[in-house]
């Protein structure tokens with residue numbers, strides 16, 4: 358993984374943040390054992406560097422998943438509704454990700 362890959366990924370996160378109209382404080386990339394990503398309520402996002410080797414639509418899933426948590430802190434009805442609105446068939450990506458590794462969000 359190069360620093361260019363990281364920059365590309367961060368740019369992708371910023372594009373989504375703009376689209377979803379959420380404020381991101383910081384974006385970190387580091388290797389995480391049990392998670393693909395995490396976020397704090399104040400908008401600090403951390404993503405697993407392993408994401409960079411996944412297909413773009415799976416990256417999008419994790420990015421949108423976390424960004425939506427800045428608006429909706431759980432996986433309730435509203436969150437699901439927004440996931441569907443932005444990603445369409447997000448459940449397929451969710452399943453694909455699970456096949457890659459059993460991680461949490």
Ligand SMILES: [Zn+2]
Pocket residue numbers: 422426431432462
């Ligand atoms: Zn989540």
